[in-house]
Structures are given as C-alpha cells and as structure tokens.
Amino acid sequence: MKHRKPSGPKREERRPAGPGRRPEPALDPEPRPRRESVEEIARENRRERPAVEWPSGARPGFSTPVILEVEPTGDYALLDSGDGEKLERYGPLTIRRPENQAIWPRRLAPGAWDGADAIFTGDTDEEGAGRWRFPREAHGETWAMRQDGLPYWGRFTSFRHVGVFPEQAVHWRFMVEAIERARAESSRPVRVLNLFGYTGLASLLAARAGAEVTHVDASKRAIAWARENAEVAGLADKPIRWICEDAVRYAEREARRGSSYEIILLDPPKFGRGPKGEVWQIFEDLPHLLVLMRQLLADRPLALVLTAYSIRSSFYSLAALMGETMRGQGGRIESGELVIREEGEDARLLSTSLFSRWVSS
Ligand SMILES: C[S@@+](CC[C@H](N)C(=O)[O-])C[C@H]1O[C@@H](n2cnc3c(N)ncnc32)[C@H](O)[C@@H]1O
Numbered sequence: 001m002k003h004r005k006p007s008g009p010k011r012e013e014r015r016p017a018g019p020g021r022r023p024e025p026a027l028d029p030e031p032r033p034r035r036e037s038v039e040e041i042a043r044e045n046r047r048e049r050p051a052v053e054w055p056s057g058a059r060p061g062f063s064t065p066v067i068l069e070v071e072p073t074g075d076y077a078l079l080d081s082g083d084g085e086k087l088e089r090y091g092p093l094t095i096r097r098p099e100n101q102a103i104w105p106r107r108l109a110p111g112a113w114d115g116a117d118a119i120f121t122g123d124t125d126e127e128g129a130g131r132w133r134f135p136r137e138a139h140g141e142t143w144a145m146r147q148d149g150l151p152y153w154g155r156f157t158s159f160r161h162v163g164v165f166p167e168q169a170v171h172w173r174f175m176v177e178a179i180e181r182a183r184a185e186s187s188r189p190v191r192v193l194n195l196f197g198y199t200g201l202a203s204l205l206a207a208r209a210g211a212e213v214t215h216v217d218a219s220k221r222a223i224a225w226a227r228e229n230a231e232v233a234g235l236a237d238k239p240i241r242w243i244c245e246d247a248v249r250y251a252e253r254e255a256r257r258g259s260s261y262e263i264i265l266l267d268p269p270k271f272g273r274g275p276k277g278e279v280w281q282i283f284e285d286l287p288h289l290l291v292l293m294r295q296l297l298a299d300r301p302l303a304l305v306l307t308a309y310s311i312r313s314s315f316y317s318l319a320a321l322m323g324e325t326m327r328g329q330g331g332r333i334e335s336g337e338l339v340i341r342e343e344g345e346d347a348r349l350l351s352t353s354l355f356s357r358w359v360s361s
Pocket of ligand 1: 163164165168195196197198199200201202216217218219222245246247248267268269271272273274278279280309
C-alpha cells in the first residue's frame with residue numbers, strides 16, 4: 001500500500017488534559033487535503049488490493065428493520081430536540097448542539113435551552129468546526145462521565161463531539177452480554193477487535209467483561225484519550241492492545257498473520273485518514289474491509305457489528321453487504337437504526353445512525 005503525507009499542516013500531538021490541567025487543543029479530524037490528492041491516494045491504495053473474494057453459501061437469516069432505542073439514564077439523557085438542535089444531559093452537564101435531523105419543534109421552554117452549561121455554535125455540518133460557549137460559568141475542557149458504571153472523561157472538542165456516542169450503548173450492552181455468556185459456557189478467551197475505536201468505551205467495557213481486546217484508531221490523540229479513560233476506569237492493566245494505525249492496513253496485516261476474533265466492532269466514519277496519509281472512504285472501502293473482517297472471525301464467532309453515521313444510504317444497503325459477507329456462516333443479521341428516545345412525556349425518537357450486525361444465534 002502506498003502512502004502520501006497529508007498536505008495539511010502538521011498537528012501537534014499532546015496528552016489530553018485531565019481535570020485541573022490547562023485546556024488543550026481539542027481532538028480534531030485530520031485536515032482534508034485537496035480533493036484531487038485524496039482521490040489519487042485512494043485510487044493508488046485500491047489498485048494494489050486483490051479483487052474482493054466474496055464468500056459463498058447461503059445468506060444468514062435477516063431481521064429488518066430493527067430499531068434499537070437508547071432510553072434516558074442517570075449518565076445520559078436527550079432532554080429535548082427540535083429546530084435543528086438537541087439538548088442533552090451528560091452526567092452533571094447540560095449541552096446544546098446542532099442536530100440536523102431535528103426538523104420538528106421543541107417541547108421545552110426557551111429557558112431550558114438558554115440555561116445549558118455548554119453551547120456549541122458553528123458549522124451545522126456534522127463534522128463542521130465551531131466553538132463552545134459556557135453561559136453559566138467557565139468550564140475546563142474535560143469532565144467526569146460514566147457509562148454503565150465505567151468512569152471516563154468527557155471532553156469539549158472543537159468539532160462538537162464530546163467523546164461518546166450515547167446510542168452505541170445498545171451495541172455495548174449486547175456485546176458485554178455475549179462476552180459474559182461465552183465466558184460462562186467455556187474457559188476459552190473471548191477476543192474482541194474494535195476498529196475505529198475512538199475514546200475506547202467499547203474496548204473498556206469489553207475488557208471489564210473479561211475479553212482480550214485489540215483497539216485500533218488512526219488518531220494518536222484518540223488513543224491517548226482512550227488510554228487515559230482506561231486509567232480512570234481502573235482498567236489500565238487489562239489485556240488491551242492499543243494500536244494507532246489505519247484500520248484497513250491493520251486488518252490486512254491481521255488477515256495475513258491468520259489472527260482471529262470472536263467479536264468485531266466497526267464504527268467507521270464517512271471519511272477518515274490513516275496516520276500515514278491513507279484515505280478511508282466508506283462506500284469505496286467498506287466492502288473490502290468487511291470481507292477482511294469475515295476472514296478475521298474465529299471458528300466459533302459471536303458477532304460482527306457495523307454502525308454507520310452521516311451517510312446517504314439505508315440500513316438495507318448495510319444489510320445486503322453484511323449478507324454477502326456472512327454467506328455460509330449461519331446465524332442471523334439484524335439491521336436498522338440506532339435511535340435515542342427523549343426524556344419525559346410525549347417523547348420523540350432521534351435517529352442517529354444505521355447499523356447491521358451479524359450474530360451467531
Ligand atoms: C465515529 S468515531 C468512532 C466512535 C466509537 N466507536 C464510539 O462509539 O465511541 C471514528 C473514529 O475513527 C477514527 N478513524 C478515522 N479514520 C480512520 C482510519 N483510516 N483508520 C482507523 N481509524 C480511523 C477516528 O480517529 C475516530 O476516532
């Protein structure tokens with residue numbers, strides 16, 4: 001595979017700030033190089049790939065649509081949504097951000113929205129840049145959060161994200177149950193591969209449930225944040241390999257080495273960059289990556305979970321791709337959307353992403 005250095009400015013890599021530390025620059029997506037060079041790099045990389053060899057055999061059974069709903073908890077709640085924004089509670093903080101799915105009116109009075117602890121203003125585009133305002137009182141860059149009893153750091157990043165995608169909780173609980181069941185049934189280790197692992201919550205929940213985890217992300221700063229989360233969660237000594245690499249490149253190497261995993265999680269962005277300038281484009285690269293995932297599944301696999309955000313597609317497309325990937329493996333494929341239910345009376349559902357997951361039983 002060939003690589004080119006991204007043509008944007010070099011980013012400073014710094015350790016994420018903990019509470020009390022000086023605020024540091026937020027975790028930002030890599031600057032996008034000129035369009036032609038992206039296409040050039042992507043074409044070059046793909047030219048060196050062998051043609052995708054699709055598995056044969058019967059497709060697994062399908063359940064479609066499956067709508068997986070996240071309910072409000074003490075850790076997180078969607079308080080209200082509407083008029084292009086959402087108002088959420090993350091632990092002790094209320095946060096107001098753009099949400100272009102929210103094309104309906106709000107339920108709560110303007111005071112509830114204006115009284116938010118943190119307000120993101122800026123580009124309404126999903127990955128658009130902007131800045132945070134703290135109307136009530138000045139706030140540091142990080143704050144203490146919890147996910148199903150696991151402590152971690154929330155962080156205000158300049159691209160609106162805060163270190164967690166709360167709707168992923170439904171996949172995480174499903175994964176933790178699968179790990180615990182497998183461990184109760186057999187003494188074999190459960191190995192989890194978390195590609196595009198971000199701040200590591202899935203990896204940490206898997207490790208806490210007793211799995212051996214390989215966590216891969218292209219961003220050094222995301223890996224540093226995930227490791228800091230491992231420390232605050234008291235899981236720094238668990239068997240987690242932290243790998244800063246391009247997801248496709250890592251998967252190709254793992255396939256050549258004959259590695260295998262019982263559970264694989266994939267949460268790819270629409271567009272991303274590897275640390276050596278590799279280009280990730282979901283529509284072009286996902287089929288190749290999924291077939292590699294099929295090769296990496298162990299003899300008795302438990303699950304392959306794919307989520308996709310901000311793409312112009314349908315869960316039927318993910319389901320069809322997953323069906324081809326898992327031919328001859330039995331099991332079943334559930335596909336649909338991850339949605340968040342608003343808190344309180346007369347709640348609406350906010351759709352966040354599409355998913356397709358293969359499960360062994
Ligand atoms: C949508 S986030 C994943 C969210 C995470 N799974 C969760 O739910 O908490 C996408 C992540 O993919 C990473 N990424 C982008 N391009 C990549 C690439 N080519 N290889 C590996 N990771 C990449 C980004 O650094 C980012 O952390």
